[in-house]
């Protein structure tokens with residue numbers, strides 16, 4: 001039986017149209033949350049929002065917003081707090097990994113800027129604008145005002161040389177979560193997660209592409225399988241649940257042991 005610990009609570013999920021964001025949207029709604037799903041992919045966002053609402057019977061509001069644009073993020077925040085009774089959870093998840101694999105001495109300024117803008121600045125903007133309102137909320141069943149989960153990556157731990165801008169942005173996300181945790185305590189917990197290799201939009205939803213990459217890069221995963229969306233959803237659900245109320249500022253790999261090697 002699924003415990004409905006998010007009943008009467010609202011959640012904002014960035015990058016909510018696809019991959020981990022979509023998986024988490026179903027999981028949060030199944031646990032009772034009303035949702036705002038944020039994305040730049042209008043068509044997919046519409047489709048995901050409809051499907052999650054149909055399956056779970058919860059309110060699911062799609063908002064088109066580029067998380068790297070402060071004006072759009074502010075508007076999104078205002079709309080989210082208007083549509084939802086509260087925003088108890090933020091899954092700060094939108095991210096990109098643009099460009100071919102390339103050494104740090106060869107990446108272009110455009111690639112560097114776009115990656116940092118979406119992956120790091122975007123998470124900072126969303127957490128800043130939502131966190132300011134989130135921290136003033138009160139709930140009957142908890143002393144906390146909210147929970148923020150930032151999606152980093154295993155790259156923040158293993159520092160792959162062929163993904164320099166992405167890696168820098170994700171190291172930044174781990175630090176961002178710690179800094180936010182210090183600032184927003186004791187009202188809001190903030191943690192980061194580091195997924196390994198999972199078939200989502202970032203890998204064109206292709207297990208074959210991942211298997212080829214693992215083979216050509218001679219990548220070894222100790223638990224001898226690639227990750228699923230569900231593996232990550234389970235961790236995010238834990239970090240949203242009362243079972244994690246005393247945890248803040250921490251970084252959680254969910255990578256089959258990839259970062260051990």
Ligand SMILES: NC(=O)c1ccc[n+]([C@@H]2O[C@H](COP(=O)([O-])OP(=O)(O)OC[C@H]3O[C@@H](n4cnc5c(N)ncnc54)[C@H](O)[C@@H]3O)[C@@H](O)[C@H]2O)c1
Pocket residue numbers: 014015016017018019020021038039040041065066067068093094095096118122151152153154194195196197198199200201202203
């Ligand atoms: N898939 C993996 O193996 C893996 C591993 C480690 C970390 N991650 C991280 O997981 C997060 C989610 O990615 P995913 O793997 O589910 O891929 P995905 O491509 O399926 O989902 C990412 C979503 O973010 C949206 N997005 C991109 N730029 C945006 C912007 N500027 N504003 C708003 N939305 C935007 C995309 O449209 C997409 O729907 C990313 O931060 C990614 O870095 C993924």
